[in-house]
Amino acid sequence: MGTDLNIVLRVKELKHEASECLSIVFEKPQGLTFKAGDWLDIRFPVPEFPVGRTYSFASAPTESDLMITFTKGVSPFKKALEKVQPGETMLITQYGSNGFLLDRRSPAVFIAGGIGIAPFRSMIKEQIDSHRPLAITLLFSNHRNDFPFRAELEAWQHTSPSFKTIFVVTSEEGRLTSKKIQMELERSGIEHFTTPRYYIAGSPQMVQNCEHHLFALRIEKNRIKTDSFEGY
Incomplete structure (x- = not known):
């Protein structure tokens, strides 16, 4: 279940987590709340990429920034993600939960x-x-x-x-x-x-x-x- 909207994300940094794995850290938009385990759809605000992609939040709701983590790939979208620079913007078009949430009642x-x-x-x-x-x-x-x-x-x-x-x-x-x-x-x-x-x-x-x-x-x-x- 998701929420439809267009929230602007401003890139803070691109981090190398492993040889084939990168994270993009964004400034957290004011008022955006989510749960650990939720997903978000993001896209570039350009006509070359009219369709976005779905990622899990890699950052916790308790952190001051937002972060997604992804593996390098051959698709144009992945290649564009690998080249983002601080100050550039993307859009959250939807976010929500598929029920993949931690149940604290059990180990x-x-x-x-x-x-x-x-x-x-x-x-x-x-x-x-x-x-x-x-x-x-x-x-x-x-x-x-x-x-x-x-x-x-x-x-x-x-x-x-x-x-x-x-x-x-x-x-x-x-x-x-x-x-x-x-x-x-x-x-x-x-x-x-x-x-x-x-x-x-x-x-x-x-x-x-x-x-x-x-x-x-x-x-x-x-x-x-x-x-x-x-x-x-």
Whole structure:
């Protein structure tokens, strides 16, 4: 469910998060409110790009700026994003929620594939800024040992003992399987797999595969939330 409007975003900076991953930081428009896990549609205010693209908020509602994070690509839109400069403007044409929101009543297991880390970064940062106990285990898989936000995630582990991150380099360790998920969760101290709520974000195929792996671990469907990212 989204809200239709045209909100001007002014670019503050372009940040390199990893070799193939960039973030654009925008000034936060006055009065704009959103929830961690929400999405936004953005476009360039030029006729060459009449249609925008959808991204998750990578920034938390508690932060003073807005941020999106994306992987480099071959499409004209992605190429244009890679070249934005401070002071340039874009438009939010719509934003809202698809229900991919953190339920604080239960411990959480986040399973991120690559750029699927974006909404989780928003959720984790909000919990830290709000001084809430995290009780979050992040299982972060990436093709290479070049993880976006790794320094932040490792720093947050030191300040929040109930937050744990497990990095999985799939080019070296293979893709996630039900056996590997079970092994990593046990290693992180989770013994009863049906207790947490599970959140999966990444490419459609990754999300589908991980959901089936959780089913194999007897996790009920109503304890799983998913967010598929198209256009990798």
